Amino acid sequence: MSAILLQNGLLTTYTDRDGPLSIPEARRVDLLIDGERIAVVAEPNTVQAPTGALTIDCTNKWIAPGFVDTHRHAWMSVSPHQEDWTLAEYIAKAPMTTTRLTTAEDIYVGQLSGCLQALNGGTTTVVDHFHAANSRSHIEKAVQATVESGVRSMLCVSRQSTPTSLSPFRMYDEAEVSKMQLEMLRSLAEKDHGRLCPDGRVTLGLGYDFQGHNPGEDKRVLSMARELGITPITMHYVGGPHGMSTDHKIRKWSEAGLLQGDCIFSHCNGLVHQNPDPKEWELLKETGASVAVTPEDELGMGHGNPVTYECVRRGVKVGLGIDCASIVSTEMFPAMHFALQWERGRIHEALSSRGKGIAYNNLPAASAFRLATLGGAEAAHVSSKLGSLEVGKLADIVIYDADSINLAGCRDPFRGIALHATGADVETVIVNGEIVKRDGKLVRKQWKEVAKQLKHQQDSLRERLARIDLDEQYKAAMPILRVPVE
Known part of the structure; x- marks a missing residue:
């Protein structure tokens, strides 16, 4: 892996010295990548490229960290x-039904x-919650891809099974599936300390949504994962009308002695909905557990x-995500838009109900x-290791075309990326020091060929789904999900 010099680009990054509501100043730099890491960040046009290095002129470009x-x-792109x-409809028709029909090739x-x-x-x-671990082949194909x-x-x-029946609710192969999944988790964790590829950019984590159904199984699985260094551990916590079955999940994990700083709770809408437990905020902050918010689908599906x-505001670690490409955009740009503008709208609405307006938006x-x-x-x-562009950190970098149709009028790259950019403005993507998108095109795979495979497998999956009445599945799942609907 040779060195890469990004020359005279506008560096756009937060560091841990910047507060979450601060506005850092972008500055021109030379940034040198040596191997998998950032080796130098210096004044523009001052760094000499090493012999054999690739030099990219970034004069009219923004250099930013890749999204996490x-x-x-x-x-689920297939x-x-x-x-x-809605969320309840999705749970009944997708994880409870479609997932069981997927093949390893899907x-x-x-x-x-x-x-x-x-x-x-x-x-x-990507923190990828892979909830289609139906067989060894399913898991192996996910790793391979x-x-x-x-x-x-x-x-x-x-670590979960898909239902074999919804009415009555049964998982007849639970013991067999549990044995297979735990054996696979152990095997993958022990092979190279959870590194699933030689350069370590793919690592093993755990998705665990069935806490509370079998306390003995909970402790067995979580203890094994932590002993093997499997991290992070992620799970869904919705709350509200469409997620009553997941109410107070943070508290329940704590009461079971399972809550630690390796946890990521996805969504957490129940923290601000009916009958919230304010102690859950304290538990998140005390343990260092975090929240993953996917605002685009949360607002549309009823999370x-x-x-x-x-x-x-409460000092709890929080990040964004898209959730499923079958439901919302494949890009993180809308997630930024929805997170920011929904919160601004909430503030405006609260003041408006009292006949007031706000003089300035206090969320930049x-x-x-x-x-x-x-x-x-x-x-x-x-x-x-990640999230900012600093010496010593892994070289996961995005270069934006600042002369593009969307960005040419933006002088501030922070605001430009947050509210104006799209994937079309992403010119170059570097992961672990390797260029994986260049001049607007993916490098490792020809997308047109992948698209053909994708459409073929989607058609095949649709044929299998056509044999099932998904609306009947939804009706059967209603008592299980405890969703009061009109």
């Missing part, structure tokens, strides 16, 4: 359209597509209101950029 997506199901579903193509979609939009790191894509991933293999800036656009970069790295518990 703290909650994504990458494999799933058919789900954009109009997983390979969906996973590869999902990871490439992330990279194309400037997301270099993730590694081939070039993305940095914390591949959180799920509840995003807790992003409430986390910021730059704060959304931080949530998607350094904030995400903090929430994923990897901010010592």
Whole structure:
């Protein structure tokens, strides 16, 4: 891996010296990548490129950290359209039904597509909650596709079974599936300390959503994961009408003696909805556990209101994510938009109800950029290595074309990236010192070929789904999900 010199670019990054609502100043720099890490950040046009290094003229470009997506199901890029579903409908028709019908080949193509979609939009790191671990082959194909894509991933293999029946609710193969998943988790963790590829950019995590159903199993699984160094551990916590079955999950993890600083709770809308437990905020802060917010689908599906800036105000680690490409955008840009503008709108609405207006927005656009970069790295518990562009950190970098249609009128790159940019403005993506997107095109895979495979597998999955009445599945799941609907 040769050196790369990014010359005379506008450095756009937060560091841990900047507060979450501060507005750092962008500055021109030369940035030298040596191997997998950032070796030099210096005044512009002062760094001599080493022999054999690639030099990229960044005079009209912005240099920023890659996005850290703290909650994504990458494999679901193969799933058919789900954009109009509520959360309860999704749970009944997708995890409880569609997931069981997926083949290992579905997983390979969906996973590869999902990871490439992330990279194309400037997301270099994904906390990937892989909840389709139906067989050894499913898991192996997910690992293979993730590694081939070039993305940095914390591949959180799920310990859970899919239902064999919804009415009555049964998981007849639970013992068999549990044995297989735990054996795979142990094997992957012991092979190279959880490194799933030689350069370590794909590592093993754990997805665990069934806490409380079998306390003995909970302790067995979580103890094994922590003994083997499997991290992070991620789970869903929704709350509200569409997530009553997940109420007070932080408290329940704490009461079970399972809550630690390696946990990531996705969504956490229940923290601000009916009958919240204020002690849960304290537990998050005390333990260092974090929150992953996916505001675009949370607002549309009925998860509840995003807790992003409430986390910021309370000093709880929080990052953003997209959740599922079958439901919302593949890019992190809308996640920034929704997080920021929903919170601003909430403040405006609260004041308006009292006949008041606000003189100035006190949430700067730059704060959304931080949530998607350094904030995400903090929430994923990897901010010592990722999330900002500083000497010694891993070289996960995005170069934006500042002369593009969207960005040419933006002089402040923080605001430009947070509110104006799209994946079309992402010119170059570097992960672990390797260029994986260059001149606007993915390098490792030809997307047109992947797209053909994706469409083929989607058609095949649709044929299998056509044999099932998904609306009947939804009705059968209602008592299980405890969703009061009109």
